[in-house]
Amino acid sequence: MIAPLLLVLTSACAATPASPPSAIAIATPAGTARPTATPTAAAGTPATFATVCGTISDFVSDSGQTNGSFVLNSPGRAPIRITIPAGRVGGVAANYVCAQVRAGVPYPLFDGFFTANTPGFIDSGSFPATAALPAPTGFEPPQACAYVAAPVVGADQTDWTLDCGSSNSNARAFFGAALAQQGWTSCGSGLAAAQWRKNNVTLGVVESSLAPGDYPRLTQYARVTSPCS
Numbered sequence: 001m002i003a004p005l006l007l008v009l010t011s012a013c014a015a016t017p018a019s020p021p022s023a024i025a026i027a028t029p030a031g032t033a034r035p036t037a038t039p040t041a042a043a044g045t046p047a048t049f050a051t052v053c054g055t056i057s058d059f060v061s062d063s064g065q066t067n068g069s070f071v072l073n074s075p076g077r078a079p080i081r082i083t084i085p086a087g088r089v090g091g092v093a094a095n096y097v098c099a100q101v102r103a104g105v106p107y108p109l110f111d112g113f114f115t116a117n118t119p120g121f122i123d124s125g126s127f128p129a130t131a132a133l134p135a136p137t138g139f140e141p142p143q144a145c146a147y148v149a150a151p152v153v154g155a156d157q158t159d160w161t162l163d164c165g166s167s168n169s170n171a172r173a174f175f176g177a178a179l180a181q182q183g184w185t186s187c188g189s190g191l192a193a194a195q196w197r198k199n200n201v202t203l204g205v206v207e208s209s210l211a212p213g214d215y216p217r218l219t220q221y222a223r224v225t226s227p228c229s
Contacts, residue, residue, distance in 0.1 A: 050147035051120035053098040053129040078165030103149035105213030171216035
C-alpha cells in the first residue's frame, strides 16, 4: 500500500512563483506510481496557475495517441473529472494529489502535479482544496468550488474560472452568500452578472451558460468600477 502524499500549504504571496510543473511517474514495487513534479524557475513574467487537490479515483492512463483521465475527490465538493492529454503521464497515479489544471472541454486539462514546498500544494485536510496564483484579493472560494483554469491576467482585470458543481446554475446567489460572509458589499446585479465591493476592490460574478467547459467566472478589476452605498 502506498502511503498518502504529505502536502505542505505554502502561501502563494510569499513564495517565488514557479512555472508549470512537469509530471513524472515514479515506479514502486506495488506496480503503481506516485506523482511528483519538477518545477523550474519562472522566466521573465510571473507564473499563473490553478490547482485542484483531492484523492484520485477512476484513473485511466493516457498513451502516446489517446487521452486519459482521473477524478479528484474532496469532502464537501462534487467529484471533478480531469482529462490527461495524450503522452502527458503514461503511467499510474494514486492517493492524494494537487494537480495543476488548464482550461479544457468538456473537462479541465491536467498540466502537472505539485509537490511539497511548492505554491500549488495544499495539505490534505485543508480547505478549500484549490488555489490560484494570483488569487482574488480578499476572497476565498467555498470548498464546494475549484479553480479549473489558470487566471487570465490583463491590464484592467483578472478573471478566474471555477467549477462549483450543482451551484453553477445559480452562481450569483451562491457566491453572493460567500462574499457577504467575507465582508463584501453588494453593488447590485444585472443580466447574468453581479458586482461586489470590499474596501477599494470590486469583484464581479458572471453566470455560466452551462455548456460543456463553461463555468462561472470571477472578475477582479484593477480599479473600483461601481459605487456601493
